[in-house]
Amino acid sequence: MAAEGSSLQLLQENPCLVELLCHVLKPQGLSARVLSFSLRLAGVFAAQESCFQYLQQAELLPGLFGEAGPLGQAAWSAPTVRSGWIQGLRSLAQHPSALPFLADCGTLDTIFSLQGDSSLFVASAAGQLLVHILGLSLQGPAEGPPSPQACDWPVCAQKIVGHIEGSLRSMATPQVTQALNVLTTTFGHCHGPWMQVLWERLSPLVACLLQEDPLPAAHSLVDLLLSVARSPVLSSSDCGLWETLAQTLRRLSPAQAGPLALGILKLQDCPQALRAQAFGVLLQPLACVLTAADQAPGPPGLPEGTTGDSVTVDTLLSSKSACAGLLCQTLAHLELLQPLPQRPSPWPQAPLLGAAVTILRFCNGSAAPASDVGGRLCAILAGCVRVQRAALDFLGALAQETGPQELVTQVSAVLLEYLRSPDSSPTVLKKAFQATLRWLLSSPRAPGCCDLDPDTQLFLRELLPVLRKRLCSPCWEVRDSGLEFLTQVTRHWGGQAGFRHALLASEVPELAEQLLRDPESYVRASAVTAVGQLSSQGLHATAASPEQLGGQKESLLAELLHVLSTDSEGFPRRAAMQVFTEWLRDRHADVAEDTERFVARVLQAASRDLDWEVRAQGLELALVFLAQTLGQPSARCPYAVAAPQATPPGPLAQALRALSRVRLFEFAFRALFDCDRPVAQKSCDLLLFLRAQATPSGGLQEAEGSPDVVPVEAALQRWRAGEQGEPLGDLEPEAVLAVLRSLDLEGLRGALAESSDHVEKSPQSLLQDMLATVGVRGENQADCY
């Protein structure tokens, strides 16, 4: 109410509100929640300048937010009260007239102390409030950039900046961290010209921090520097920032420097030298690995100056966790950098590939390091699952580009080693499968021929027996990731003759079908997807034996229907629905034989399902069927201006009868009142599309008389009330259309589009909460959030 109208008017018309606030001022045993609420409420009112003045005159504000306020009371020990106090101030601090109040009442000092509050929420909110007040006071009335002299600044800004300076000088990690965090948020959110002045004033102190050993709050320092560098006000004008960044890169330990280097490389405009330095820092650990493995003086292909320095080597060799941490971080950073347009160019693809392969070799003990450092790295990394996963992810990301043939061969070899090794943990295997897929899909096609190139064919011949063995693993995670891999690779390569031959010659399709009966539901789900995909591509196990063609093919459909109607877990049923939708969309041969019967059976099974995702997917399938029967849904392109084309009445009547035969209407109507919102939403969309298609201007209704809609509407009423109800039986298309016209589908769609907590967030709900808290206090102990 305050947001929509004048708070002042509200207060004047409802004196009880002021009374409430006055009441709070009296030192009495008010509950912490009421106190907190009152503070927030006062803040909301005071956000408007007129109302602020009004409350000031009533001398309410100093009592609520000043030193005389709740600070001294016992209630202050409750975090809710402190949080309410800060939120109230945050709302209040909206206009310049609030600034003197903040400066005079000792409020700022309290906020400073709350930065170190035991409640993280309070501490974080205090920091943000400082940022807000600083921004408010500096951007204020002054025209042009404020003068660098502090005495010309508003009092609030002077106090806050003074506090920050003091914290930075203290060199104590908690204080420095708080100060740096406030500055980071400031530079991230505010963009006034005063930012430059502020930075010029504070940067010497930041530079001083760099001289400290050990460096306090290194992470926060990195965040600050990156925030400053990203700030458009500062990055365009050089104010010693680049030099500070370069100095910091040199000063930080390898693990601390990584995030800074990545941040620098992501910056849009930044001196080339600094970028080179940052990239060098990022590549350091990999350079060390390459040097350790090769015994060569410097790894070939890395940018100049990137040799493994002794600090990095020491970090890598200091302990297993430090080594794994640094390598994982480096690999993750480079993986993030790889797809970015501003990544360094030339991109050292070959050495990076080499490094990833070498790390993987160190981890599985197959590398033969010649140097002492290499031997120790090997001992540290052997069997390290974390590094294996990170390196495989990185290797997969590098598949975007190719590399020298020799290295690509090594990549294939190391991937096969990992896929084959019985020691690979399930999570590592999953990553290995993912990386293999990316490399396979990026492999070049033989020129002038659309089939796979000979190297890939060779690789496949080695890979499929491994996949076969993995599908028999006693570990379900392994079977699952094997099936996922099979699905993906079939989806992309199902049409390649070389792949088809290799796959059909292996036992993999048969095994996949066997896994439909796996005891683990995730595996059954993946098996359903895999078998569905294989079947779409004509690679289903039994397709190999032509004499059984008809009977066996029917059996896969039957088997998946069996999964849909009987599986005790949701995942396999969802997967089956997805497969059926795909099949219908692609007009799979089994489905095309008798599409209506297929759709009817699937919808019947889906309508009874307890899992809302299955029902939602059922609607997706219904929509596909609808589109195939009536024409493409305009929903495909929501912004299309063209009105849906009118379907001629004759075929339309036939189509509607078909829909009625498969009981699509009943399914959709029932779903309209589904207790799960996404299902109802989908159904609403579907019916809207149906109405648009079926009742163009001057459509069916004129030709026919008035249909009997009573039973349909009665059924809808029952469903809306949450009853299960009986099946509707065969519906006349005319009756359906009449009902469709009578329903307020648009209104329903609007209601469903509201977020699920819109009821809880409405003012009405807030009022109810207040009444519940105040009115029946004591009786109602339940905590309404």
Add this chain to the structure above:
Amino acid sequence: MKLYCLSGHPTLPCNVLKFKSTTIMLDCGLDMTSTLNFLPLPLVQSPRLSNLPGWSLKDGNAFLDKTELIDLSTVDVILISNYHCMMALPYITEHTGFTGTVYATEPTVQIGRLLMEELVNFIERVPKAQSASLWKNKDIQRLLPSPLKDAVEVSTWRRCYTMQEVNSALSKIQLVGYSQKIELFGAVQVTPLSSGYALGSSNWIIQSHYEKVSYVSGSSLLTTHPQPMDQASLKNSDVLVLTGLTQIPTANPDGMVGEFCSNLALTVRNGGNVLVPCYPSGVIYDLLECLYQYIDSAGLSNIPFYFISPVANSSLEFSQIFAEWLCHNKQTKVYLPEPPFPHAELIQTNKLRHYPSIHGDFSNDFRQPCVVFTGHPSLRFGDVVHFMELWGKSSLNTVIFTEPDFSYLEALAPYQPLAMKCIYCPIDTRLNFIQVSKLLKEVQPLHVVCPEQYTQPPPAQSHRMDLMIDCQPPAMSYRRAEVLALPFKRLFEKIEIMPELADSLVPMEIKPGISLATVSAVLHTKDNKHVLQPPPRPAPPTSGKKRKRASEDIPDCKVLKPLLSGSIPVEQFVQTLEKHGFSDVKVEDTAKGHIVLLQEAETLIQIEEDSTHIICDNDEMLRVRLRDLVLKFLQKF
């Protein structure tokens, strides 16, 4: 304290520890790798094997790897850590003059007996018409084809023992339980601790009052069927002898079990048979448990599993009755009551069947495809030989090696060319090097002693620095036929004081917290126990002359000089000398103390930490005066 190392095989150790007048043999493993030099002993006449050119069947014996380093008849006790490490027992206890006792836990003895029984049965049921031994002569051996001519110490290879010798050897075993303390001649105490590797497997603690030696052999930290390893009791050892680590440090048992199951399923799905050469106890229990969980998910419920061994039945049943030796999970099952191992259910549902040999019932029930577990893992004797001959020609079949004791390539050599698929999934649950370094950090022994193989990376992977023991101070290593002096000296011995003697003592505090008393007593030593008894009382004066003379035989009792303690402050001593009229006193510092020179009297007083000498020229009066001055500074008691 010395350690005699009789075996060069780190997982089949045989060491002798001489500790405080006792001679303790730690394990007596039997290295059977030399059998790989022989042709297999077929159960059914094999035309292929008997028609090999230029060869006649030789005796397939088991062999002992020992030297004349120590006289075995002097061994007092033998401590056995697990059933694999007792296979040489008959060679040691029989025909060597051994008269001591063997200590082992009950499962170790029972399963050890089964292993020996199986071995003897395998060898004896294929009697040979003739036996040859002349080839062991070095001159003849040289003429034999490789690799036989290169085999070392052929002369030490022995014939397999008989059942009679087995029984006699086993009768010398005394059963012990975990944490039971066994006194050996009053000198040392030995205690078995759970080692987590196999049913009844143990590590041993050998300790006296002031020294503790831990013997760790074949331990496992994995959760398989046996009771978990007791690590806490190994703490505070002076010496930790570490043997029996995993033989395949690069193979993780979990991964290998997965590999085993996958390959088994693939073979059987294609209509092939799976052969698993194995021992009749140990990992087979875990494999059966794994398969029990796996076969339904892999759709293998209809495939029969056969376990063929002369001791198959006993092994499966014994495993179910040693509840107190099992891990906690399995123990709780017993109270339900349920059989602790699921193979009982496999047998009940007829999925697993066991037979003493391929003869008899087995041939009636046999149907393919199937999975067969049978011995011996060396593929040189036992029913496995028959299955290798039977299935070797088809590429549908697979042999899966799970026992790590033999090189699978060498084991397969006599069967080449082989169409059958071979999979190597060695499952060795014993400690790997990562676990060892954690264990050593935990128990912190002063010294570690281990076979030399553990102090360097394996020869085939010389870059794997992680595959060796890394500890501080570096481990002492031993090799076969070496005698190691263990690096600590015994400093103390515990002596008891009889109560009446203790009563008579009057301790005097010489420093805060330290009191001293002189004791005159008779030290009585018997069974390595030392007791101070009151000295015989001097005869009463009223007795006759003869008695009096007898009492004079104990002269120490009378002429007891007081003991002195304390130190002489040189400066004060000099002042005292000057007070007593000695002028011209000069002090010199030496390495051990001071020399006080009285130049006039030509006298030297040499003061050191533990002695004071007065050297003067024939002037007894002066010496006594000086002595009394010195004594003033010292405490007497």
